[in-house]
Amino acid sequence: MGRKAIIRVKDLRAGYGKDIILDHVSFNVYEGEVFVILGGSGCGKSTLLKAMIGLIEPRAGKITIDGDEICVDDDATLQKILRKVGVLYQGAALFGSMTIAENVALPIREYTSLPKESVDALVRMKLGLVNLKGYENHLPSELSGGMKKRAGLARAMALNPKILFFDEPSAGLDPVTSVELDDLILYLNRSLGTTMVIVTHELQSIFAVAQRIIMLDRRAKGIIAEGNPKYLRKHSQNQFVKQFFNRQAEVKGVAGKGPQ
Amino acid sequence: MNASETPSPSRYKISKNPEGGTTLHIHGNMDAANAGQMIDELTALLSDYSLSSLTVDLEKVDYLDDFGTLVLAHLRKMVTNGGNGFYVINSSDKIKELLSILHFDSLDEKMSIEKKRSSGIFIRIGEATLQQISDLKYAISFIGSIILSLVHICLHPRSLRTDDTIRYMQRVGVDGLPIVALISFLMGLIMAFMSSVQLEQFGANIYVASLVSLSMTRELGPIMTAIIVAGRSGSAFAAEIGTMKISEEVDALFTMGFNPVMFLVVPKLVAAAFMVPILTLFSDLFAIMGGLLVGVFMLDLTAGAYMAQTIKTLELFDVFWGVLKGGIFGVLITWIGCFRGFQVRGGAASVGQATTSAVVSSIFLIILCDSMFSVILRYWG
Ligand SMILES: Nc1ncnc2c1ncn2[C@@H]1O[C@H](COP(=O)(O)OP(=O)(O)O)[C@@H](O)[C@H]1O
Ligand SMILES: [Mg+2]
Numbered sequence: 129m130g131r132k133a134i135i136r137v138k139d140l141r142a143g144y145g146k147d148i149i150l151d152h153v154s155f156n157v158y159e160g161e162v163f164v165i166l167g168g169s170g171c172g173k174s175t176l177l178k179a180m181i182g183l184i185e186p187r188a189g190k191i192t193i194d195g196d197e198i199c200v201d202d203d204a205t206l207q208k209i210l211r212k213v214g215v216l217y218q219g220a221a222l223f224g225s226m227t228i229a230e231n232v233a234l235p236i237r238e239y240t241s242l243p244k245e246s247v248d249a250l251v252r253m254k255l256g257l258v259n260l261k262g263y264e265n266h267l268p269s270e271l272s273g274g275m276k277k278r279a280g281l282a283r284a285m286a287l288n289p290k291i292l293f294f295d296e297p298s299a300g301l302d303p304v305t306s307v308e309l310d311d312l313i314l315y316l317n318r319s320l321g322t323t324m325v326i327v328t329h330e331l332q333s334i335f336a337v338a339q340r341i342i343m344l345d346r347r348a349k350g351i352i353a354e355g356n357p358k359y360l361r362k363h364s365q366n367q368f369v370k371q372f373f374n375r376q377a378e379v380k381g382v383a384g385k386g387p388q
Numbered sequence: 389m390n391a392s393e394t395p396s397p398s399r400y401k402i403s404k405n406p407e408g409g410t411t412l413h414i415h416g417n418m419d420a421a422n423a424g425q426m427i428d429e430l431t432a433l434l435s436d437y438s439l440s441s442l443t444v445d446l447e448k449v450d451y452l453d454d455f456g457t458l459v460l461a462h463l464r465k466m467v468t469n470g471g472n473g474f475y476v477i478n479s480s481d482k483i484k485e486l487l488s489i490l491h492f493d494s495l496d497e498k499m500s501i502e503k504k505r506s507s508g509i510f511i512r513i514g515e516a517t518l519q520q521i522s523d524l525k526y527a528i529s530f531i532g533s534i535i536l537s538l539v540h541i542c543l544h545p546r547s548l549r550t551d552d553t554i555r556y557m558q559r560v561g562v563d564g565l566p567i568v569a570l571i572s573f574l575m576g577l578i579m580a581f582m583s584s585v586q587l588e589q590f591g592a593n594i595y596v597a598s599l600v601s602l603s604m605t606r607e608l609g610p611i612m613t614a615i616i617v618a619g620r621s622g623s624a625f626a627a628e629i630g631t632m633k634i635s636e637e638v639d640a641l642f643t644m645g646f647n648p649v650m651f652l653v654v655p656k657l658v659a660a661a662f663m664v665p666i667l668t669l670f671s672d673l674f675a676i677m678g679g680l681l682v683g684v685f686m687l688d689l690t691a692g693a694y695m696a697q698t699i700k701t702l703e704l705f706d707v708f709w710g711v712l713k714g715g716i717f718g719v720l721i722t723w724i725g726c727f728r729g730f731q732v733r734g735g736a737a738s739v740g741q742a743t744t745s746a747v748v749s750s751i752f753l754i755i756l757c758d759s760m761f762s763v764i765l766r767y768w769g
Contacts, residue, residue, distance in 0.1 A: 224634075224735015229501050241424030246458045248501045253454050253490050264501045269634070269734040287420045288453045319486050320453055 131158040134291060134323050135180065139189035142172070142179045148187070149175050151349040155342055157291075162317055162324040162337045164357070166372065167344035173327040174218065176344070177295055180325070181215055182206050194290065211239070214289040218296050220280035222268035228255065228279045229264035235286045254282040257312060259305075273300040278309070285316065292316070294326040298333055310336045331375065343369055399426075400433060409441040409473070410434075412463070415448040418456025426459045431466070439466055441473030452483045454490055461495045523731070530649075530727050534657065537650040541658075552655035560621045560656075560718075561663030565670060568616050572671040575608060576600050576678025584687055593687040597697040600679035601672075605702060605710045609671040611758055614717035617664055618750035622725035625656055626746035629729025630739040638730070653726045657719060664718030665711040672710065713761060720757065721750045 135157035143149045149172040157163045165173050178184045180191055185200040192198070193209045200206070222231050232251045236242065242250070255261055258278040268276055277300060284292060297313075298306040310333050316322045317337075328334060334341065334357050341360070343353040345368060353360055353369045361373040401413040412434075418426065434442075444463060446452065464474040479487070487493075506512070541548050580596050587595055629652055632638050641648050676698055683689040728746040732738045 225737035240420060240455070242427065242455075242458070243424075246423075246427065246462065249461060249495065250454060250458055251501065253457070253495075256491065257489070265503065267734060288455065315489070319482055319489075 131160075133157065134159040134194055135325070136192045137176075137180070137189070138191075140176075140179060140186050140191060141188040142175050142184060142186050144175075148349060150179075150344070153189070153344075153350045155351065155354060157323060157325060158340075160317070160321045160323055161339045162313065162326065164334055164338035164341040165325065165327045165344065166329070166334065166341055168346060171344045171346040172349075173344060174295055177215075177293055177325070177327060181213060181293060182209065211287070212290045213293060214284035214287070214291070215293045216277070216280050216284045216295065216297055218299070220268070220273075220276040222276055222280055222283070224268050227265050227267055228260065228271070228282075231268070231279065232283045232286050235283070239287055250286075251282075254286060255279070258282045259308060274302060274305050277301060278305070281309070281312075285322075288320055289322070291323045291325065294324065294328070296327055296329070298328060298330045306330065306333060307336075309333075313337050331373065343372065400430070402433070402437075405443070409443060410437055410439060411443040411445055413445045413448065417451040418449055418459055419451055419453050420455045423455035423459050427462050430459070430463060434463075434466055439473070441475075442467045443475040443477055445478050446476060446480070446483060447478035449479075449483070452479075452486065454486070457487060457490050457492055457495070460487075460492065526731070527727060530730070531723070533647075533649045534653060534723065537647065537654050538657075540650065541654060547650070548658065549651065549655050553658050556656050556659035557663050559624070560617060560659050561666060564617060564620050564663075564667060567620070568613055568667050568671050569674045571612060571616065572604070572609065572674040573678040575612060576604060576675030576680075577682055578678075579603065579608075579675075580679035580682035581686070584682060588687070593683070593689060594693065594697050596683055596687060597679060597689075597694045598701040601676050601698040601702050602706065604675040605672045605706045607710075607758070607762075609675060610668045610710045610713040610717060611754060613664060613667045613671045613714055614721065614754045615751055617660070617667065617718065618721045618725075618747055618754065621656075621660065622721040622746045622750045623743045625722060625725030626729040626742045627739055629726055630732035630742045633730060633732045634735060634739065648730075649726075653722070656726065657722045660718035660722045661715050662718075664721075665714040668711050668714030669707075672707065709765070713758065716757065717754050720753050724750045724753065 133156035137156070138154050140153040141148060141151045142153075153176065165176060167173050175184065179186050180193070180198070182198045182200055190197055194212055196205050196209050198206065198209060222228070223234070226234070229248070229251050232254050233247050236247050236250060240247075251264065252261070255264060258281050260275060260278055260282065263271065263275065263279070268279065271279065277297060281294075281297070294313075297309055301309060313324055313326070314337055317324055324337070326337070338357050340355065341353075341357050342351045343360075344350065345352045353364055353366055357373070360369055364370060364373075399415050401415075403411045403413070405411060412430075416422075442463060444460060449456070460476065467474045476487070507515075579600050583599050584593060584596050587593055587599075629638070632652070638648050638652075641651055680691060680694050683694040684691055725746045728742040728749070732742045
């Protein structure tokens with residue numbers, strides 16, 4: 129492909145303690161694409177995401193982001209990389225002692241020299257984008273789960289990072305908000321060229337936003353399918369992929385053999 | 389459009405229109421990295437012009453995001469007759485879409501975010517008072533539910549969560565023993581040393597043993613132990629329950645049909661009520677050993693004489709009284725720690741406050757109770 133790979137993961141091995149969760153995982157994410165990571169729960173999606181943002185150290189293999197290799201011990205490079213990424217955590221991870229506006233303003237104040245009222249205007253714009261106008265002065269504990277997610281997204285995209293990582297963005301959102309979030313993801317992707325790496329289970333949202341997916345599996349400890357979701361739905365031979373896209377429960381007997 | 393061009397930082401070009409307006413040509417990106425700088429530069433650059441109207445030419449701008457939008461909004465504010473004389477021209481479709489999604493036209497109506505206005509002093513005093521009253525009510529009802537749970541446990545001893553209780557016994561008692569022992573030993577040492585300076589003058593060295601043993605068993609042993617336990621375990625109880633509270637674990641217990649007090653408080657209470665007395669005994673013991681060390685090595689007493697004097701001074705009642713106080717302090721510490729934990733609302737900061745206040749209130753209550761005991765003993769004993 130002629131496009132530039134902005135994230136390269138090569139032969140990654142990651143795990144906790146004695147357990148190896150992922151092994152020999154290699155893939156690329158290209159600049160400007162919406163890339164989705166799928167898989168059953170507990171298969172290591174969050175682990176993969178954490179490895180990609182330098183929160184856990186790979187056991188083997190290497191990960192490069194925009195040309196720089198992630199190395200947990202090299203603080204300077206890591207900081208440089210982290211300036212280019214924004215992360216929406218599974219539980220939003222808003223700071224409980226700050227209002228929503230302060231949460232979003234925090235990175236903007238830290239990394240830009242904008243005057244106070246411009247920061248405020250920017251925060252309003254960001255919150256407007258995620259449909260949270262009027263909640264500037266609320267504390268995170270005063271918001272519902274879905275609203276926290278959206279506020280977390282506003283904070284993640286505060287500095288318009290090149291790459292946005294989402295850990296299960298639509299979990300806890302109602303279908304309408306979830307579609308709005310998809311639209312927002314597509315819009316950010318189109319207008320700002322942000323590369324999106326999303327962990328999700330929502331079939332609808334996968335078909336709506338994903339240009340390319342990888343599917344992880346617990347038993348295979350790695351990728352069992354890669355490609356365009358619509359194509360995979362029609363043509364994949366893999367039992368688990370078929371089940372996933374057709375929303376079938378695991379058939380007994382097939383489960384034992386596992387994905388090929 | 390090209391009447392007079394002013395040299396400026398390479399990013400900008402300014403030209404005067406024949407009709408009197410000003411046109412600003414911008415080159416390059418308008419994004420998060422340089423928006424702040426752009427605002428400063430443009431403010432300085434355009435301050436020399438009287439801007440009755442300003443046209444911004446975005447033909448050479450490849451990339452504009454919401455930070456760039458802010459720069460535009462800032463420029464619009466600089467135009468003297470409001471938004472009327474402000475135009476953006478030659479913007480690409482992408483930029484147009486962005487400006488419309490961000491509602492650029494109505495952007496600076498109300499730019500700054502006002503903090504919630506804090507209410508007047510009287511309202512705040514009133515609110516604080518009401519808060520205190522409801523806290524007090526809650527504290528009392530909390531005691532009530534603890535007592536009910538304890539009664540329930542007495543009637544159905546098997547409903548006590550034994551594993552948890554034993555775990556807390558270990559945390560409060562066994563894990564706390566080294567620090568209690570060390571501090572008590574040093575206290576005994578210091579007390580013996582300080583008192584010997586005075587008593588030596590009267591040749592009353594042997595009374596060092598009486599002083600150390602009596603004051604430690606009756607007063608200082610239980611108090612020191614209780615303060616250490618408040619710092620180690622009271623704070624831990626508050627933090628644990630507080631964290632469970634904000635992550636809705638307490639709600640989960642409740643909806644699963646568990647009584648949170650029974651589940652979370654009673655094991656801690658039982659553990660503390662048993663372990664603090666035992667720690668108190670150890671504290672007495674180590675303090676006497678500290679005194680003994682001073683007596684033998686500095687005051688030329690024999691170990692036998694020192695111990696004999698100690699035994700002569702102490703009555704069983706003194707030891708019993710100290711241990712009893714220890715038990716009561718243990719209950720007090722658990723009650724306050726758990727109570728503060730259950731009061732946590734909101735986020736992580738609230739857990740921190742609860743922990744602090746658990747320790748501070750425990751220590752205060754320990755001293756207060758101890759004074760009350762002294763008075764009671766004085767008039768009854
Ligand atoms: N901090 C941790 N310590 C040990 N094991 C963990 C930790 N986090 C996750 N795991 C294990 O790693 C596996 C993958 O977890 P995770 O990446 O969170 O899965 P998911 O795909 O659902 O996000 C699970 O089996 C989980 O038990
Ligand atoms: Mg996960």
